[in-house]
Amino acid sequence: MYSRDDIHCEYPSYLTSTVVQWVSPMSLDTAEHMEEDEDTSKSIPKWVELEYMHMRSLAGPGAHVHFTHLSQSSCPSLSSLFDRGTPTESSESAQASSHQVSVMELMKANDIPLIKVCLLDPKAEKELSPEDGDGRFSWFLFGGILGDDPPRDRTSELRALGFPTRHLGPVQMTTDTALGVTKIVVQDKVSLSKIPFIDYPNIVFNAKESVEMPFRYIANGNEPILPAGMREHLYDDLNQSFQF
Numbered sequence: 001m002y003s004r005d006d007i008h009c010e011y012p013s014y015l016t017s018t019v020v021q022w023v024s025p026m027s028l029d030t031a032e033h034m035e036e037d038e039d040t041s042k043s044i045p046k047w048v049e050l051e052y053m054h055m056r057s058l059a060g061p062g063a064h065v066h067f068t069h070l071s072q073s074s075c076p077s078l079s080s081l082f083d084r085g086t087p088t089e090s091s092e093s094a095q096a097s098s099h100q101v102s103v104m105e106l107m108k109a110n111d112i113p114l115i116k117v118c119l120l121d122p123k124a125e126k127e128l129s130p131e132d133g134d135g136r137f138s139w140f141l142f143g144g145i146l147g148d149d150p151p152r153d154r155t156s157e158l159r160a161l162g163f164p165t166r167h168l169g170p171v172q173m174t175t176d177t178a179l180g181v182t183k184i185v186v187q188d189k190v191s192l193s194k195i196p197f198i199d200y201p202n203i204v205f206n207a208k209e210s211v212e213m214p215f216r217y218i219a220n221g222n223e224p225i226l227p228a229g230m231r232e233h234l235y236d237d238l239n240q241s242f243q244f
């Protein structure tokens with residue numbers, strides 16, 4: 001059995017951001033990569049790829065997900081990852097674009113004022129509500145990919161820019177979960193209190209090996225909804241960390 005601390009060691013916190021726009025009847029979400037890549041020769045880590053692909057599928061067709069502030073090396077590798085999506089995936093997933101520019105530059109290029117971008121922020125005063133999907137916001141913005149445990153409030157870097165903010169409850173979600181919950185609230189018009197969640201799930205691999213994830217997830221019965229391939233990736237990673 002492994003703890004949250006093990007996960008914390010294995011998964012560096014990449015402070016990133018994503019913008020999503022739901023095109024019809026509403027459009028766009030964005031996620032911005034806010035942290036410098038540790039090694040610019042490396043492409044995006046596997047778990048980040050899995051979360052990004054999950055964001056596309058959770059945002060759904062009719063949405064456009066923008067990943068911003070990517071490094072010179074990760075930007076093209078992410079684009080080719082999106083291009084490799086299967087035809088089924090493309091028809092069921094949001095369009096996705098990767099950018100080296102920051103979210104502020106992307107807003108300027110699209111003529112989107114600050115007031116029309118909603119930052120999902122655990123420290124916001126107001127909870128996200130179905131009415132927030134009625135056109136008052138053009139884009140929904142998410143920061144920081146996998147979180148810190150305990151959270152280090154790195155969303156504050158985006159908050160400092162002055163966006164209107166909304167929270168999704170007091171517990172830190174993974175970024176893909178936060179995006180999926182936002183879609184359910186603003187597009188499907190389901191209020192936050194009606195969405196089933198599971199906190200800090202224990203992912204069990206076998207009788208001896210399991211790992212506790214330090215986040216809130218959308219629940220499917222008693223199981224958390226994880227990105228496709230994440231369970232296998234966690235298991236591989238767990239085994240690698242014990243190879244000396």
Ligand SMILES: C[S@@+](CC[C@H](N)C(=O)[O-])C[C@H]1O[C@@H](n2cnc3c(N)ncnc32)[C@H](O)[C@@H]1O
Pocket residue numbers: 013119120121122123141142143144145146147148151152153154155156166167168169170171172173174175178
């Ligand atoms: C995995 S969280 C990382 C948060 C980071 N560790 C921090 O302390 O600010 C990534 C992003 O998901 C969104 N998010 C996660 N949980 C949230 C919540 N409970 N309410 C609002 N937004 C949330 C925020 O946009 C946040 O920047």
